[in-house]
Amino acid sequence: MFNTDLDALIPMLCVTLTALATMGTEAFRGRSERLPIGWWGLIGLGGAALSSALLWNRNVVGYGVIVADNFGLFVTVVLVAIGALTIVFSSQVVHRDGIPAGEYYALVLFAIVGMIMMATATDLLVIFVALEILSLAVYVLTGVRRDSPKGSEAAFKYFLLGAFSSAFFLYGIAFTYGVAGSTRLEAIGSFLSAQALSNNPMILLALGLLLVGFAFKISAVPFHMWTPDAYEGAPAIVTGFMSTGVKVAAFAAFTRVFLSTFEPFSTQWAPLVAWLAAATMILGTVVGVAQSNLKRMLAYSSIAHGGYLLVGLVAANSVGKAAILFYLLAYSVTNLAAFGVIALLGARDRDNDELRDYAGLWHTRPALAALMTVCLLSLGGLPPTAGFIGKWYIFSAAVSAGYYWLAIIGVLTSVVSVFFYLRVVVMMYMADREAGLPAPAAIPGVGMAALMVAIIAIVYLGVLPTRVLDFAAESIATIF
């Protein structure tokens, strides 16, 4: 291609262009005209996936701050999958819930641009910009149902706390710049490894502040306070989108910054992250047990899954790094599919996301109940699903790094989590529907098809994970 700098940006540009097109169309469409705006995003996402495939193994650097290495591209593909599933599910619910389609799809696409940028950026400032792009889009998406007080409250809380954490992150960048004299990850890395700085308070402070910033975005305990409210208040499909997309992007940047740039300081941050991981896994599952709202329950479960991912980060060996990537993929597909089911079952006047709304689902919608069960079993980490392989991979990384205690906490919390996932299954299969509850809606074919694709992916990753594991290992090899 003509300009290698630009090459690295192509995946992002594809998505940006369709996002702009979506916005433009929305502005100029006739008042009563209904356009299939949502589907346009798929074109951009397809372009991003295709260009990622073409860029594989080329390690192109764009303007010194964006790098299309295999790591970034793997994450890009995961993000594309998240985006595509989100858009397909959304197409079923946006109109039903009276969400303004143009804004909605444009925001989703812009959020994905920010996510891809975050995963491929190699400059702290660019990471910050990406973080803001995706955060702002997601704040708005959280409150996209303007008539819902819960949604507005969620968006407001998320926005305030998010802004707060952005400040932490920015301070972290400032201190890092103060010590290392650069915001480029590579320059910081070589500076840090050249100097014996391990007791420099400034750099430790910078490290701590960056850690807080990331911990907020991945909702690690004790920076998770916003998560349950934001997840419950947002429309189900948006919750699915942000519980996967934001987490994937943040983890990609987290991994890149902490495992390459701040690698020399791992003795300082590893114990801290290990405790974060333990607290996150424990709190996420234990509090999850007490929830009766499915969205809130899955919010806590996604907190716990963040904890498992942190275990992979702590293990910090080659197994752990690849495990993070695999787990991100497995978790994203599974979680998004689960939220897809919730979204599809909702109605305009009623979210239908309380546990009792699922009672007897098996009798009325057996296929949907079965699909949901696969998702829940995968989230619980039972074979033969993607979640099982993901957990297996994460815990084997922890064991081989000597973190037996983290692995033990991890497996025990997964058992607790199985308890609350099973509560949903119990509801669907073993409980009778309360009188007076509306019958679950019929699921449109497109939504069902998307769910089927996700389920096939979950089982495929659970039974024949080799190919994807190899890809993950290969892509992680490029940056470390």
Place this chain on the structure above:
Amino acid sequence: MTPLLTLSWLVPLVGALLLLLIPNRDGSRNATVRWLALLISVAAFALSLVIWWYFDPGSAEFQFVERVPWIPAFGIDYYVGIDGISLLLVVLTTFLTPIALLSSWEGVEHKVKEFCVFILALEAAMIGVFLSLDLFLFYVFWDAMLIPMYFLIGIWGYDQRIYAAIKFMLYTMAGSVLMLIAILGLAYLHSEATGSYSFDLLKLYTLQMAPETQRWFFLAFTIAFAIKVPLFPFHTWLPDAHVQAPTAGSVILAGVLLKMGTYGLVRFAFPLFPTAAAEFAPWIGALAVIGIIYGALVAMVQPDMKKLVAYSSVSHLGFVVLGICAMNVQGLQGAVYQMLAHGVSTGGLFLIVGMLSDRRHTRLIAEFGGLKSVMPRLTAAFLIITLASIGMPGLNGFVGEFLIMLGAFRWDPRYVVGAGLGVILSAVYMLWMFQRVYYGEVTHEENKTLPDLRPREWAAAIPLCAMAIVMGVFPMLFLKPMEPAARKIVEQVGYTQPVRVENGDPHRTSDKREVVLNVQH
């Protein structure tokens, strides 16, 4: 060569998936589905007999081995093979599954298709557990099996089914995830020692480990298996699960699932960690004896027949664990034999209790009485199974218990005292129950008109009664194929077992075991 072992678990699984395709929303094709499921399970049984036919009973090696790389980056293979012990357990599984399906022929009326699918999926996973020679594969089957069992208890069980299903699932999982850590640890130690990960059981057998590591790993494995067995004091899930499960679930649960725990001890926990096993065996043996007596005593006072049989399982499985702890050829063969015998006789007990429960919708002993005059054929079948369960000579229970006691006696006679007491108690609670249910006057009016065995009940009861007699009269049929394998495991555990003299305190039981081994060679 035909991949017979792969077929043996694929047949029920593929069968289950095919059944799923039959549209049966309104239940109009229930009969078709039942017959098809029965056909599939009989085919699986026939297949396992074919495997037995071609099995070389003289060899201790794993046979019909199939090995395909699965996740090469971690040294995970699809690796299956059987020796005499696993062969017999596979046959037990495929033998009991058609009977389980028959037992619920009328008891299960709603969602028949799903019921059959779950039973067949369960069968596939259970067979897989017994075939696996790769720890990863083993764990996958081990955990996957929980899912259908959970649904079977939770959907088709009795009143407290949801509680029982969740308890069953969580108990078993809590144990098995710790085993998962130990499995990962083993693979990691292998990579430390040789440079590559491996979950190959035969390679891991030869892995050298520090005693401390062995101890932790052994405990992780053993607790997982002890919960499954269940060994006292990990047994509290069992009465709930057994009582609440539908008849077919109880038959499979008691018949096969519990054996996976003891099988795990024989195949994994003891041979992988011989030093730790030698160290803990006296304690596990003591728990087994406590379980034998405790289970029997609690069984005695149960008002509910199903609960009585459930607690009797705790007692009988105690014998199996005792035989394994003795770790000599007699004890181990007895243990495996007792696993098979218990599968047949307890499967039979649950089957017939299920028939009574189908007729009266109660399982309370006090609700029955004098049934002998009303249903003589059912009474006869129940008597055979009861006597088999007690361990009367000439029936299957005797051989296993006798061998176990013989083995345990050579290990440490003190255990046999307790176990012997258990044998007497088992006669007490079983015969007492039999007497209250079948003898005397018919005290409840509604019992006078109960129908005797129906044809499909005949079909389920006859194989079990016949098997109880065959196993009692021709024990060599089953002892012979398992002998080389048992001998090999004993050698494996025994040889590497140090006499505990290094800390100046030669342990009595270990010395004894050395003597036994010397006699054998």
